[in-house]
Amino acid sequence: MIKVAPSILSADYVNLQKDIELVEQGGAEYLHIDVMDGSFVPSISYGPGFVKAIRPISKMVLDVHLMVQNPEHIIPDFVEAGADIIGVQVEATQHIHRALQIIKNGGVKAEVVINPGTPVEMIKPVLHMVDQVLVMTVNPGFGGQKFLPETVAKIAELNALKQENGYNFDIEIDGGINNETVVPCYEAGATVAVAGSYVYGADDPVAKINAIKDATK
Numbered sequence: 068m069i070k071v072a073p074s075i076l077s078a079d080y081v082n083l084q085k086d087i088e089l090v091e092q093g094g095a096e097y098l099h100i101d102v103m104d105g106s107f108v109p110s111i112s113y114g115p116g117f118v119k120a121i122r123p124i125s126k127m128v129l130d131v132h133l134m135v136q137n138p139e140h141i142i143p144d145f146v147e148a149g150a151d152i153i154g155v156q157v158e159a160t161q162h163i164h165r166a167l168q169i170i171k172n173g174g175v176k177a178e179v180v181i182n183p184g185t186p187v188e189m190i191k192p193v194l195h196m197v198d199q200v201l202v203m204t205v206n207p208g209f210g211g212q213k214f215l216p217e218t219v220a221k222i223a224e225l226n227a228l229k230q231e232n233g234y235n236f237d238i239e240i241d242g243g244i245n246n247e248t249v250v251p252c253y254e255a256g257a258t259v260a261v262a263g264s265y266v267y268g269a270d271d272p273v274a275k276i277n278a279i280k281d282a283t284k
């Protein structure tokens with residue numbers, strides 16, 4: 068069964084604590100926090116202060132996805148804020164190895180993220196040092212986009228490298244995930260599913276978390 072990471076990008080910010088407690092009680096293992104800088108992606112969302120405010124109200128794994136150009140300088144602030152996992156986009160830095168080292172040196176789990184247009188080949192040299200790989204299943208920047216089926220082959224490729232080399236990183240998927248699109252991803256080796264609009268856009272978010280889990284039993 069896949070682990071579920073609701074993305075609070077689609078939550079109700081005015082009633083955020085309620086929306087966070089709802090998914091935690093509903094069985095979500097991770098809380099996905101999308102940090103957008105208005106440069107790497109067009110939108111602006113929130114920063115380390117947001118993570119710091121959430122930390123004391125939840126025991127879920129705080130899964131921070133940095134869609135930030137040159138993230139190295141801001142990583143320590145997210146470590147300090149209480150993130151459990153910090154993800155950096157390989158396209159956003161010339162020094163992916165260094166960025167991952169900074170995360171690990173902070174005692175936090177390190178994740179590398181690849182966009183739909185980026186081949187798995189790009190991250191091969193750092194796969195030995197990561198705790199999680201995020202395969203974007205839409206182009207980052209917005210919630211509510213349509214799943215890109217061509218990304219499934221990359222999940223399978225990554226999973227083959229994981230088995231061949233005895234790596235034990237999680238494979239996360241993010242973008243357009245629902246109870247149907249999660250199935251081919253899970254079959255290809257995905258272990259964590261981010262879902263934003265599918266969960267928080269529903270009248271009953273917990274039913275949607277269960278639907279993702281039921282589809283991957």
Ligand code: DX5
Pocket residue numbers: 074076077099101132205206207208209210211212241242243244261262263264265
């Ligand atoms: C997109 C973000 C996603 C987003 C997913 O840039 O990285 O985490 O919240 O939203 P849905 O599930 O609606 O595609």
Ligand code: ZN
Pocket residue numbers: 074099100101132241261
């Ligand atoms: Zn994300």
